[in-house]
Amino acid sequence: MRFKNPRKNGSNRGMALGVHHLLLVEDDRTWREGVGRAAREAGFVVSSVADGAEALDWLRHRPRAQHPDLILLDLVLPRLDGWEVYGQLRTDARLRHLTVMLMSSASGTPDVPLNGVVGFLHKPSQPEALVRALAERLRELPGRPKEPPRVPYSLRLTDESLYTLHALPAPVRHAVRVHLLRAAELAASELPLASSWLMALHSELPSLLVTVEGVRVVLEVDDAGCALTASMVIVPSHMRCA
Incomplete structure (x- = not known):
C-alpha cells in the first residue's frame, strides 16, 4: 500500500x-x-x-x-x-x-x-x-512487537467493579486497568508468587490480588475457562472522598 x-x-x-x-x-x-x-x-x-x-x-x-x-x-x-x-x-x-x-x-x-x-x-x-x-x-520505536506464544486469559469485570473503577480519578483508573490486563496476560504463562503489584491469595478458590496506588482488586481465576473475574475492588478512603 x-x-x-x-x-x-x-x-x-x-x-x-x-x-x-x-x-x-x-x-x-x-x-x-x-x-x-x-x-x-x-x-x-x-x-x-x-x-x-x-x-x-x-x-x-x-x-x-x-x-x-x-x-x-x-x-x-x-x-x-x-x-x-x-x-x-x-x-x-x-x-x-x-x-x-x-x-x-x-x-x-x-x-x-x-x-x-x-x-x-x-x-x-x-x-x-x-x-x-x-x-x-x-x-x-525499534520495530514491530513479536506475537506472544500464549493467548491471554479474558478479563471480566462485574457491573459493581466497573462502577467502582469509573468513580476513580482518570489517571488512577487507567493505571488499574492496564495492570489488570497485564495480570490476564501473565495468567496464561507463569505468574510470580508475589511482586510489587501482583500476588496470589491463599483462599479456597484460586485468586489474585492486584494493588495499584492503594486500590486493591481481587481477581478470581478460572483456569478451565481461561478467565479472570474482578470480584471486588477496594478503594482507599482518601480516594473515595476525592
Missing part, C-alpha cells in the same frame, strides 16, 4: 515500521475529523470509527489483508471503552496480531507493558499536535 501525498519533511518515517494504514477510534467528531485530516496530510491512509463496538465490528468483518497497521485507540469511549476493546483484541485469534497505540486526555503514562501496545499518547489541545506526537513516537 502506498502513501497518499506524503510530505517531504520526514513525517513519512512510519513507512520504515510498516505503519501505513491507521484505524482511528475516537468518539468526538471534531477530534476524529481533525486527527484524520492531519494524519492524511502526514502521509497515512486513515480509516475511522466512532466507538469501541464499531471498531470491533469493523475489524471482524474485514479480511486480514485489509486490517490497519496501527490502531490509534482512545481509552474513553461509549459502549465499550478502550481497555475493553484492547482485551477483546488480545483474546480474538483473528485480531491478536493487531498493534495498538493508546491515547487519553488523562495525564500519566501506564508503566506496565502490554503485548501489542506500542505506546501511550497524551491528547494535546489540538489534533495536529497529536499526529506530530504519533509520528515522533513511531520514529522512536
Whole structure:
C-alpha cells in the first residue's frame, strides 16, 4: 500500500515500521475529523470509527489483508471503552496480531507493558499536535512487537467493579486497568508468587490480588475457562472522598 501525498519533511518515517494504514477510534467528531485530516496530510491512509463496538465490528468483518497497521485507540469511549476493546483484541485469534497505540486526555503514562501496545499518547489541545506526537513516537520505536506464544486469559469485570473503577480519578483508573490486563496476560504463562503489584491469595478458590496506588482488586481465576473475574475492588478512603 502506498502513501497518499506524503510530505517531504520526514513525517513519512512510519513507512520504515510498516505503519501505513491507521484505524482511528475516537468518539468526538471534531477530534476524529481533525486527527484524520492531519494524519492524511502526514502521509497515512486513515480509516475511522466512532466507538469501541464499531471498531470491533469493523475489524471482524474485514479480511486480514485489509486490517490497519496501527490502531490509534482512545481509552474513553461509549459502549465499550478502550481497555475493553484492547482485551477483546488480545483474546480474538483473528485480531491478536493487531498493534495498538493508546491515547487519553488523562495525564500519566501506564508503566506496565502490554503485548501489542506500542505506546501511550497524551491528547494535546489540538489534533495536529497529536499526529506530530504519533509520528515522533513511531520514529522512536525499534520495530514491530513479536506475537506472544500464549493467548491471554479474558478479563471480566462485574457491573459493581466497573462502577467502582469509573468513580476513580482518570489517571488512577487507567493505571488499574492496564495492570489488570497485564495480570490476564501473565495468567496464561507463569505468574510470580508475589511482586510489587501482583500476588496470589491463599483462599479456597484460586485468586489474585492486584494493588495499584492503594486500590486493591481481587481477581478470581478460572483456569478451565481461561478467565479472570474482578470480584471486588477496594478503594482507599482518601480516594473515595476525592
